[in-house]
Every structure is written in C-alpha cells, then in structure tokens.
Amino acid sequence: MKSCLIVDDSKVIRMVARKILHEMSFSTEEAEDGLVALEACKRAMPDAVLLDWNMPVMNGIDFLRELRRLPGGDHPVVVFCTTENDIEHIQEAITAGANEYIMKPFDSEILQAKFSQVGLL
Amino acid sequence: MRPDEFEYVAKLLKDRSGLIITPDKSYLLESRLTPVARKRGLKGLDDLMSGLRSAGEDLLREITEAMTTNESFFFRDIKPFEQFRTMVLPRMLEVRAARKSFRIWSAACSSGQEAYSLAMILKEEGARLAGWKIEIVGTDLSNEMLEKAKAGLYSQFEVQRGLPIQLLVKYFKKTTDMWQIDPAIRAMVQFREYNLLHDLKPLGQFDVVFCRNVLIYFDQPTKTRVLDNIDRVIADDGFLYLGGAETVLGISDKFKPVPEQRGVYATSRAQGK
Numbered sequence: 261m262k263s264c265l266i267v268d269d270s271k272v273i274r275m276v277a278r279k280i281l282h283e284m285s286f287s288t289e290e291a292e293d294g295l296v297a298l299e300a301c302k303r304a305m306p307d308a309v310l311l312d313w314n315m316p317v318m319n320g321i322d323f324l325r326e327l328r329r330l331p332g333g334d335h336p337v338v339v340f341c342t343t344e345n346d347i348e349h350i351q352e353a354i355t356a357g358a359n360e361y362i363m364k365p366f367d368s369e370i371l372q373a374k375f376s377q378v379g380l381l
Numbered sequence: 382m383r384p385d386e387f388e389y390v391a392k393l394l395k396d397r398s399g400l401i402i403t404p405d406k407s408y409l410l411e412s413r414l415t416p417v418a419r420k421r422g423l424k425g426l427d428d429l430m431s432g433l434r435s436a437g438e439d440l441l442r443e444i445t446e447a448m449t450t451n452e453s454f455f456f457r458d459i460k461p462f463e464q465f466r467t468m469v470l471p472r473m474l475e476v477r478a479a480r481k482s483f484r485i486w487s488a489a490c491s492s493g494q495e496a497y498s499l500a501m502i503l504k505e506e507g508a509r510l511a512g513w514k515i516e517i518v519g520t521d522l523s524n525e526m527l528e529k530a531k532a533g534l535y536s537q538f539e540v541q542r543g544l545p546i547q548l549l550v551k552y553f554k555k556t557t558d559m560w561q562i563d564p565a566i567r568a569m570v571q572f573r574e575y576n577l578l579h580d581l582k583p584l585g586q587f588d589v590v591f592c593r594n595v596l597i598y599f600d601q602p603t604k605t606r607v608l609d610n611i612d613r614v615i616a617d618d619g620f621l622y623l624g625g626a627e628t629v630l631g632i633s634d635k636f637k638p639v640p641e642q643r644g645v646y647a648t649s650r651a652q653g654k
Contacts, residue, residue: 345537345555346555347550347554347555350546350549350550351550354546354547354550358546360545360546361546361549362541363537363541366541369542370538370541370542373541373542373543374541376459377459377543377545
C-alpha cells in the first residue's frame with residue numbers, strides 16, 4: 261500500500277482528501293503546516309505528498325524546498341493542491357520540485373487523474 | 382412522452398447521428414432536451430416532442446447536437462498517446478521520410494482536446510520534425526462543439542483532466558477564468574463539421590485516425606458502416622485508434638489489431654501485403 265502525507269491547514273480539506281485517498285487504497289498521514297509535515301517526512305518518507313500552499317508556520321513552497329534537500333527527500337511525488345491558480349505560482353512550484361499541481365476546488369476525479377499521471381496509480 | 386414519440390425521436394437520432402437511444406436511456410432525452418425546449422419558449426420535453434414531426438432543420442439539428450455525448454479531455458487514457466509518441470510517430474517518420482508529410486484525423490473530436498493533445502506531442506518533438514508537414518484535422522457533427530474547439534478556451538476543470546502541469550504552463554495562458562491554448566498549437570489543427578455516417582472522401586486520405594469512444598454509441602450495423610467509411614480514407618499502412626472498450630472483432634474485417642498495442646489497429650490491406 262502506498263502512503264500519502266496530506267498537508268493542509270484546513271481540517272475539512274484534509275478529511276475530504278483522506279476519504280478520496282483511502283478509496284484509492286492509500287494509507288494517509290496528516291499535517292496542518294509545513295513544519296509538522298517536515299518532521300513527519302524525517303520520521304518516514306511517504307510515497308506522495310498532497311500539499312497546500314498557504315499555511316501558517318511554514319507554507320507549502322518552503323516545505324517543498326526543505327523536503328527536496330533532505331536525505332531521501334527526492335522520493336515523494338509531490339502534488340500541490342491549492343487555490344493559487346496563476347501561471348507564476350505553478351511555475352514556482354515546478355521549479356521547487358513539484359511533480360503535479362491541482363487547482364482547488366478539486367474532486368476525486370481530478371485527484372485520481374493527477375495521481376495516475378505521475379505514476380502513483 | 383408517448384411511446385410513438387419516443388420511437389420517432391429515437392429513429393431521428395439514429396438516422397442523423399447513428400446514436401442509439403433505448404427506452405432505459407429515455408431519461409437522457411429529458412435531461413438534454415428540456416433546455417432545448419425552454420430555449421424555444423416551450424414548457425418542457427412533452428411540448429417539444431409533440432411538435433417534432435413538423436419541426437424544421439434547425440431544431441432537428443439542435444436536438445441531435447444536444448443528444449450526442451461530448452465528453453472529451455486532454456490525453457484521455459494517456460496510453461494511446463504514449464503509443465502514438467513511441468510507436469506510430471517514429472513509424473510515420475520512417476515510412477513517410479521521402480515526402481515528409483502525413484495527416485492525422487481526430488474523428489468525433491468534440492471540443493478538440495484530443496486533437497490539441499496530438500498537436501502538443503508533435504510540438505514537443507521540436508527539431509526532429511523540422512521540415513515536416515503534419516496536418517491534424519478534427520471533425521465533429523456538432524457545430525457548437527467545433528466552435529468551442531476552434532476557440533481553444535477551456536475551464537479550470539477541463540485543463541485538470543489529463544493535461545500534465547508542465548504542458549499547461551507551456552502551452553496555455555490564463556484569462557480571467559478560463560485557459561487559452563497557445564495560438565501556435567491552435568494553428569496546427571483544422572476543425573471541420575463532418576458526420577461519420579456520410580461519405581468521408583472529401584476529407585482526403587489520412588495516415589493515422591483516432592476514432593476513440595465513438596463506436597460505443599452505435600449499433601452493430603452502424604459500427605460496421607463507420608469502420609467501412611474510415612477504411613476508404615485511411616492509407617494502406619495507416620493506423621486506427623479505437624477506445625479501450627471498443628473492438629473490430631465481429632464487426633469489420635477491414636482492420637486487424639496491432640499485436641501488443643492495445644487499441645491500435647492496422648488495415649487488413651497492409652497485413653495482406
């Protein structure tokens with residue numbers, strides 16, 4: 261079973277994502293900001309990270325840059341999932357090492373399509 | 382709706398588009414034709430149906446367009462596009478090396494995502510295709526869909542179904558709330574209104590034909606007729622793509638599956654050589 265770390269400061273979004281990911285046969289862990297997520301990754305690298313952009317303490321893009329510097333930090337497939345939907349943000353995410361990008365609102369169809377595109381399904 | 386009205390509209394749809402509507406799918410008439418009725422100031426489907434026998438061409442056309450399924454997304458099922466990039470395209474570059482041109486047809490192209498996906502694949506090949514003339518033609522019977530395809534404007538939802546993010550950034554610009562495909566990609570595709578049940582010869586000959594998830598809506602004789610029509614316009618050494626749930630088996634002997642390439646078919650003429 262593949263693992264996915266859901267990083268989002270919204271409890272509701274985490275719950276929705278968790279439900280969809282369980283249906284896709286992923287085990288999940290959750291973090292409410294980038295710093296908590298980074299600690300989780302240091303303990304055990306997940307196969308995938310579903311990552312919000314705007315969060316308190318440490319935002320998504322800073323988390324991603326830190327993650328890619330960690331030993332084994334190139335392993336997780338990182339899919340941004342954010343309301344930021346302009347080219348500049350998407351470009352910045354790709355440069356920082358994101359593998360895919362979901363513009364909120366999202367549903368199970370989009371999540372599945374994106375995870376499938378990056379070889380997670 | 383009265384049974385005779387159902388039969389009348391079902392026959393109309395089959396004759397005009399090949400679409401088969403069975404009584405268990407009659408809810409589709411309700412959901413798709415009620416907006417057509419309202420647009421004309423009628424109360425609902427029943428009013429539309431009762432006036433159908435004396436309806437003019439415009440209304441019949443509108444009904445046919447509203448009933449045909451227009452689901453399309455970029456790089457749908459991904460595998461056929463990978464096959465195209467790694468198997469069919471190199472083969473075409475080899476066998477058409479002398480004339481440096483070939484033609485691709487996206488049949489029943491709906492709002493154009495398949496045709497534009499192919500255009501992006503070709504664009505990504507870059508210098509390798511320098512000097513080549515590769516035509517992509519998208520056809521559909523729905524004028525409304527073709528207008529959308531030509532405009533190359535897609536919603537956020539549409540660009541998130543199958544389109545890799547790197548290609549979105551590279552080939553699209555964001556307008557207020559839509560995504561506009563690059564004019565260079567748009568210029569690679571011609572869109573034309575065409576019915577698959579009609580004589581396809583005026584479209585010219587094609588080397589690669591994508592006719593995916595189209596046959597599923599037809600009955601057996603119509604499937605055979607469409608495959609016969611395609612056979613008349615595909616090159617001897619051309620390739621036909623069908624959808625994952627479609628086959629030629631028991632329907633047509635004009636095409637044979639390409640071994641180990643699911644969904645890809647070669648002409649029987651090529652195999653006979």
